[in-house]
Amino acid sequence: xxxxxxxxxxxxxxxxxxxxxxxxxxxxxxxxxxxxxxxxxxxxxxxxxxxxxxxxxxxxxxxxxxxxxxxxxxxxxxxxxxxxxxxxxxxxxxxxxxxxxxxxxxxxxxxxxxxxxxxxxxxxxxxxxxxxxxxxxxxxxxxxxxxxxxxxxxxxxxxxxxxxxxxxxxxxxxxxxxxxxxxxxxxxxxxxxxxxxxxxxxxxxxxxxxxxxxxxxxxxxxxxxxxxxxxxxxxxxxxxxxxxxxxxxxxxxxxxxxxxx
Amino acid sequence: xxxxxxxxxxxxxxxxxxxxxxxxxxxxxxxxxxxxxxxxxxxxxxxxxxxxxxxxxxxxxxxxxxxxxxxxxxxxxxxxxxxxxxxxxxxxxxxxxxxxxxxxxxxxxxxxxxxxxxxxxxxxxxxxxxxxxxxxxxxxxxxxxxxxxxxxxxxxxxxxxxxxxxxxxxxxxxxxxxxxxxxxxxxxxxxxxxxxxxxxxxxxxxxxxxxxxxxxxxxxxxxx
Numbered sequence: 441x442x443x444x445x446x447x448x449x450x451x452x453x454x455x456x457x458x459x460x461x462x463x464x465x466x467x468x469x470x471x472x473x474x475x476x477x478x479x480x481x482x483x484x485x486x487x488x489x490x491x492x493x494x495x496x497x498x499x500x501x502x503x504x505x506x507x508x509x510x511x512x513x514x515x516x517x518x519x520x521x522x523x524x525x526x527x528x529x530x531x532x533x534x535x536x537x538x539x540x541x542x543x544x545x546x547x548x549x550x551x552x553x554x555x556x557x558x559x560x561x562x563x564x565x566x567x568x569x570x571x572x573x574x575x576x577x578x579x580x581x582x583x584x585x586x587x588x589x590x591x592x593x594x595x596x597x598x599x600x601x602x603x604x605x606x607x608x609x610x611x612x613x614x615x616x617x618x619x620x621x622x623x624x625x626x627x628x629x630x631x632x633x634x635x636x637x638x639x640x641x642x643x644x645x646x647x648x649x650x651x652x653x654x655x656x657x658x659x660x661x662x663x664x665x666x667x668x669x670x671x672x673x674x675x676x677x678x679x680x681x682x683x684x685x686x687x688x689x690x691x692x693x694x695x696x697x698x699x700x701x
Numbered sequence: 702x703x704x705x706x707x708x709x710x711x712x713x714x715x716x717x718x719x720x721x722x723x724x725x726x727x728x729x730x731x732x733x734x735x736x737x738x739x740x741x742x743x744x745x746x747x748x749x750x751x752x753x754x755x756x757x758x759x760x761x762x763x764x765x766x767x768x769x770x771x772x773x774x775x776x777x778x779x780x781x782x783x784x785x786x787x788x789x790x791x792x793x794x795x796x797x798x799x800x801x802x803x804x805x806x807x808x809x810x811x812x813x814x815x816x817x818x819x820x821x822x823x824x825x826x827x828x829x830x831x832x833x834x835x836x837x838x839x840x841x842x843x844x845x846x847x848x849x850x851x852x853x854x855x856x857x858x859x860x861x862x863x864x865x866x867x868x869x870x871x872x873x874x875x876x877x878x879x880x881x882x883x884x885x886x887x888x889x890x891x892x893x894x895x896x897x898x899x900x901x902x903x904x905x906x907x908x909x910x911x912x913x914x915x916x917x918x919x920x921x922x923x924x925x
Contacts, residue, residue: 456796456797458796469796519795519798521797521799522795522797522798522799522800522802523799523802523803548796548797550795550796550797553791553793553794553795554790554791555789555790555791555792556790618800618803620787620791620800620804620809621786621787621790621791622787622790622791623712623787623790625712653711653712653713654711656712657711657712660789660790661712661790662712662786662787662789662790662791663712663713663715663716663783663786663787664712664713664716664887665787665808665809665811665883666808666879666883666886666887667800667803667804667805667808667809668803668804668805668808669800669803669804672802672803672804673803680886680891681891683886684886684887684889684890684891685889686713686889687713687716687717687886687887687888687889688889689889690711690713691713691717691888691889694704694708694714699704700703700704701703701704
């Protein structure tokens with residue numbers, strides 16, 4: 441394997457994993473030993489190994505979310521040893537490698553915990569609350585027609601950079617998982633401020649922030665205590681400044697929008 | 702609900718209220734501490750008694766008292782509503798969680814710190830405000846003001862009160878260290894030009910104000 445360390449010794453680990461059959465039944469932590477894990481494996485590959493063993497012995501494999509396994513899609517989750525996406529900063533679970541753990545370690549693995557993210561099965565949670573917030577206003581309405589010329593709309597470099605930084609949010613939900621209030625402020629603020637900074641997004645800025653915040657509250661996420669845990673755990677480094685931008689946008693929209701009701 | 706009440710009952714709206722009332726209460730702390738510094742004058746309490754007489758009788762101060770009470774009530778009410786909402790947002794907790802690796806203790810325990818401050822506030826009002834306002838103070842011979850100073854001397858000879866006051870000021874310091882800069886963030890007042898200053902100023906403000914208040918019971922206990 442390219443880049444693998446020939447001196448790396450395989451590890452034996454003890455996993456404590458949340459198992460839950462479905463939304464209705466109660467779950468519990470279940471302990472599994474795993475043996476011969478290569479330090480070059482990703483965390484999800486380690487779970488694949490455990491699932492192979494479970495399948496072979498006729499047990500139900502552990503359900504967990506994953507897709508691209510390249511840290512781009514935002515599908516993987518997992519609350520590992522008390523931290524969303526595990527101990528490494530700026531890393532999704534799929535990009536977390538077993539070399540960050542030691543032989544003989546006990547690792548706890550739990551699903552994201554939030555009323556707005558109900559557990560589907562084992563480690564899989566339903567994150568469709570994020571989709572509904574997006575649908576409430578996280579877009580730019582465009583009347584189709586001729587393709588506009590590139591660079592027809594001038595945007596300053598620093599604004600473009602800030603908007604892009606906010607747009608890197610992959611919607612994984614680690615901010616909600618990390619927050620003591622299970623607040624979705626960092627996610628919603630990234631979506632709000634990304635579009636509010638750009639001329640294309642400014643047209644609908646007021647209704648966007650009003651509707652997205654209203655939907656966020658309907659979904660049952662908590663409020664922001666400015667602990668900063670969300671930004672510290674965010675795998676793509678979304679900044680807390682976005683929350684300040686959203687609060688600004690929200691106040692000015694509420695003070696000046698046409699929605700009286 | 703109309704747009705106004707809707708705005709201020711949303712999660713962000715309630716945080717706006719927390720910020721504005723919190724910063725207002727900070728301004729109250731400054732006024733209160735500056736007035737209390739008269740206690741350090743070696744004049745047998747004359748300056749302090751004149752000051753407290755002024756505070757109890759000046760119509761502007763008496764009007765602001767209602768604003769101050771409203772500030773406390775809104776701050777406490779919204780804190781309770783938000784805390785209940787936040788607890789409900791995570792009905793099932795984690796078996797293993799390490800928040801100390803991503804956030805400060807004070808930022809996660811504002812409710813606990815606030816409760817300590819509230820208990821202190823009630824005791825404090827009972828100690829000084831109630832006798833000063835509703836009777837129970839002796840007059841000062843040959844003067845038209847009452848002797849609140851003697852109440853202060855008496856209270857701060859009691860080690861339980863002194864301990865309670867000092868511990869409460871430590872709680873207040875931690876409450877303010879997070880709360881001061883957090884208020885500006887909630888109000889959306891962040892910018893790389895002045896946010897670092899706000900954070901440093903907030904820290905210094907919190908520590909100095911609380912040291913100033915804590916010095917009073919300690920001074921009376923040990924030196925008067």
